Amino acid sequence: MKDHSKLDFQTKCVHSGIDEYEFGSVVPPIYQTSTFKFKSAQHGASLFAGEEKGYIYTRMLNPTIEAMENAIAELEGGYKALGCASGMAASHTIFASLLSAGDNVVCSSAVYGPTTTLLTTIMKKFGVETTFVNTSDLNEVNDAMKPNTKVVFVESPGNPTLCISDIEEISKIAHANNSLVAVDNTFMSPALQNPILFGADIVMHSLTKFLNGHADVVGGVVVVKDEATYTLFRKTLNQTGGVIDPFNAFLVHRGLKTLSLRMDKHCSSAIEIANRLEKHPAVKYVSYPGLKSHPHYQLGLKQHIGHGGMITFELKEGLEAGKILMNSVKLCQLAVSLGGVETLIQHPASMTHFSMGKDAREAGGITDGLVRLSVGIENVNDLINDLEQALKKVNELKPAIESV
């Protein structure tokens, strides 16, 4: 693999993970095979014994998947990466590898809903206890640390409130307690934020979002900093089986090439939309890390180089008005997920964060009226016009809302 360390991130997006391939193929070929033929019985035995390097079986390692993993490890500044079947499989790989019965996890209270549920159901069933705290408040993180806390799991910006947690300071607190820090970097992508630079030990992504960027893949990835963690995680992934498929890995690798360009557009459009929404009379508040009104604006400037494509906001007339808005948009599509080229709008309390239950949502600041927007790469004026015509409908239907 060539040394790309001196190259700019834009160039790395195009070239990372790319090696010399058979027939001079410029892109990694799709090795859509479940298994690999051994040259001899001895060859097979020595591959299994780890005496020789090579491919055995796709659940264990596959060249197309490995090319994507190498690319993402390089973009995140990690040692190696592991391609998983989904973002949830990535989180599960982290928890199942590092935690045993009797251990504790400290986790951000504003995280993707099923991450909470994974910890409070499956991991709990195996004897792992979780303390959910507002990780934007360092005192809360400090107070939550226990001798048996093995992992601090941070999502920053948090889904969907977009609150920001100080990865550098949290890493110091965790390391002083001999705990590891894992960061869900899905909302920012390595184009905007590299948690490892701030001391995090593990980074994960839902590849389904910005890294693939085209809403046609479900996948996940875990990036680690050292060989021992990589070996441990690879064993877990091999045994639990939640690996990504070669074709999906190929698509993600293709998506990575335009990551930098796409993130620039997501960011420039999102700030324009956030500014417009903030001034709109029907809007109660807007949460976007690039707005000066965001409570963690300064921290964001330290930690990421762009503020991302995600906006959350609440309308003055609450949930009923939000429903009218979501039913009235024509260009923005009413769908969960995020990070694709097309703009999506959704309602976290009844959709992505429904499984958490109301109490956990309230603890994470996820109010019933909150609407989440994933800003795509369409022309920004078209998006603003669409949102404005939908907000006009909210205004027209205000008397109907008041009678609800």
Ligand SMILES: Cc1ncc(COP(=O)(O)O)c(C=O)c1O
């Ligand atoms: C921040 C975040 N992390 C993890 C996930 C889970 O990813 P997946 O749906 O690929 O399992 C999501 C999904 O929306 C997410 O938004």
